[in-house]
Amino acid sequence: MDLTLTPELAAFRDEVRAFLDAHRHEHEAGAPKDPKAWQRLLIAHGYAARTIPREYGGYGAEPDILKGRIIAEAFIAAGAPRGMAGQGISMLVPTLLEVGSEDQKRRWIPPTLAGDIIWCQGYSEPGAGSDLANLQTKAVEDGDDFLISGSKIWTSTAAQAQMMFCLVRTEPDKPKHEGISYILFPMDTPGIEVRPLKTMTGQAEFNEVFFTDVRVPKANVVGGRGRGWQVANTTLKHERGMLGDPNATEARLKALIELMKAETVDGQRLIDNPVLRDRLMQLQARVFAMKFNGLRTLTDETAGLARLVVKLQGCELNHQVAALAIDALGELGVLYREGPHLRAKGGWQWNYMFDLGLIIGGGTAQIQKNIIAERGLGLPREPKVVGA
Amino acid sequence: MRFALSEDQAMLQDSLAKALAALSPLERVRAFAGDLKDRGEDVWQGLSEFGLAGLAVPEEFGGQGLGLLEAALASEALGAAVAPVPFMGVVLAPLALTRGGSAAQQADWLPRLASGEVTAAVAMSEPVAGARDDAGVTALGGKLAGKALFVPGGMAAGLILVADRTGGLHLVRGDAAGLGRSLMPGIDETRRLAELTFAETPAEPLGNGRDLLDRLRDAAWVLLAADTLGAAQTMLDKAVAYAKERKQFGRTIGSFQAVKHLCAEMAAELEPARALVWYAAYAFDHAPDEAALMAAHAKAHTSEIGRFIARTATEVHGGIGMTDLLGLHYWFKRIGLNRQLLGGPERVREIAARLQGLAA
DSSP states (O other), X not given: OBOOOOHHHHHHHHHHHHHXXXXXXXXXXTEESSHHXXXXXXXXXXXXXXXXXXXXXXXXXXXXXXXXXXXXXXXXXXXXXXXXXXXXXXXXXXHHHHHOOHHHHHHHHHHHHTTSOOEEEEOOBTTBSSSGGGOOOEEEEETTEEEEEEEEESOTTTTTOSXXXXXXXXXXXXXXXXXXXXXXXXXXXXXXXXXXXXXXXXXXXXXXXXXXXXXXXXXXXXXXXXXXXXXXXHHHHHHHHHTTOHHHHHHHXXXXXXXXXXXXXXXXXXXXXXXXXXXXXXXXXXXXXXXXXXXXXXXXXXXXXXXXXXXXXXXXXXXXXXXXXXXXXXXXXXXXXOOTTOSGGXXXXXXXXXXXXXXXXXXXXXXXXXXXXXXXXXXXXXXOOTTO | OBOSOOHHHHHHHHHHHHHHHHHSOHHHHHHHHTOTTOOOHHHHHHHHHHTOTTTXXXXXXXXXXXXXXXXXXXXXXXXXXXXXXXXXXHHHHHHHHHHHOOHHHHHHXXXXXXXXXXXXXXXXXHHHHOOOTTOEEEEETTEEEEEEEEEETTTTOSEEEEEOTTSOEEEEETTOTTEEEEEEOOSOTTSOEEEEEEEEEEOEEESSSHHHHHHHHHHHHHHHHHHHHHHHHHHHHHHHHHHXXXXXXXXXXXXXXXXXXXXXXXXXXXXHHHHHHHHHHHHHHHOHHHHHHHHHHHHHHHHHHHHHHHHHHHHHTGGGGGOTTTOTHHHHHHHHHHHHTTSOHHHHHHHHHHHTTSOO
16 A cells, blocks of 8 residues: 655646646636537647547547546546546547547547547347347348348437447347447438437436438448447446446535535534434445545456446445435425525436436446356356246 | 555465464364353464564564554454454554653563563543443542443453543553453453453553544554454355355355345445555554544444444355354454444544534
């Protein structure tokens, strides 16, 4: 254990802080005033797209976990927005870097990083949720093209996206994991219909997407025909890293502490209620545990199990922090949307509801427990049902 | 920056675990638990030869001069083995003497502590966890009066550090006049608790003020947290091993999600707690501003997840988990004692809030 920074890293931290101080007027309330300009600025300084090669529009630095961590901490401390982090940047770009063709990398990565192309992810289907490999959307050969038919669900940003990265079944006669391809196409291709999927939050954070004979060139397959399952797992690995991020949880806990210090009931501050305070301290211990667990996963090669528990524990903890905020607010906690008594623009209420979606999405809590038990503890898999 | 054990630290823990497997297997623990005349001297002797007694004693006094992280790793190994060793004094007495003792006190005690010739105990339950049954010690003119409860290792210690009602610390020799000891029979038979009485008992003051006691409290909380971590890890390991071997309905029970998810939940609670305990120990040595808060959180949080793992691991074993034959209950009770000693989680969390100015 040595948590001190080397002189080089300390200098780097000072550099990041100086940058944030110099540019503090370019964002307000945690959002950039001009998102694309902010993104360009961050990439130019290596605070976004840091390790992506320059020829693809990135900064081109060597991977350095600790510098990445220093950047994240400095941005949180300054309340500054990070670079863009849609599914294109956080999932498609790393996947293309790993398995894409040279042509695909040059064509898609630069405009994605610049924020000029928004992507959506076409994975889950009505009959393929936890059992993703059971997906049925089919891609039938027609000359140099595929004709895609079927439907996807839980597709975030489909209504805004220009492009989709999608899993389709190209080899219907092969075993289910071997017949899938990973393919890219524009959302304005004829035959695509997007229907917003309104959730309990009152907003449509997701969509359903329907395909009827959508014509896509075979050249748009990434990583080889029939290799889509392996390619998708590359992407899922990046998604699980995003969900349950301890830095976000820590920021949320800080907001909760401020809320409990500022709000009063009958003239008594919420923090002065011993029951609420005890719950806050229980959560604070968990937030610290996840923070240090996160630090450990970055630098300890024996931390395999510690890595496997992040999604399960992190998403649950986020939900519990929001739940305490709702409880502490009391009757104010039921207000939503707008009104003079509403606190934090209803953010706590939205988080409390939407976090359930994050506990379920990206591999449900139950799937996570299977992964922890089977890969982490070596417990036997459930026997396969014959014919499934 | 590296958030991981060094090679030396990992080796210390590993070699201590191996030494304990030889010195204190479950049969040895069982014999100790069943016989109050058994003082576990062979186990202590073996561990002293291993170097455990001098772990926290500075090198110039014959010890190894290691920090609280190493001590916590040792505590974790002792908890994992439910070893019948009163470890708290091994760490806290050198710490108190180093930070608050006079040159004469250091020269008098530290070499004998390092060799294992003398064992130490710390009586600080009243000012830390609150006084029960009118306990508490008053110091006047170099003499102590009153009683101190819940003193681990207090039955046999040759040196006793006593915190008085105001938080001041005193050194009492094991053979001091007016010192009485009686056993407080408890659930955890691997570590005996003493009630100490003082009647005009000669004592030397140690350090000045409450601050030293607070640091001893922080270190004790980290050691208790680490002991629970080790005990909980063993319970999880045993539950997983049993789930892989036990068959019902023609399948190993670990292939049923109802059982495997219990195991996953235990691991998911335990792994992040390990990082918290490491950090709390590290902070004690290197980040004094955070040390008290992190120690409090480590103590309270391991108490909570320890309770969950103790009951869940027992449940995974089914009926056999309850039996003395299996002996799982030694770990269950060890975790139970660590939870209550020096403040249950509610009290400790209230102190955590106070340390941040969130409670009066």
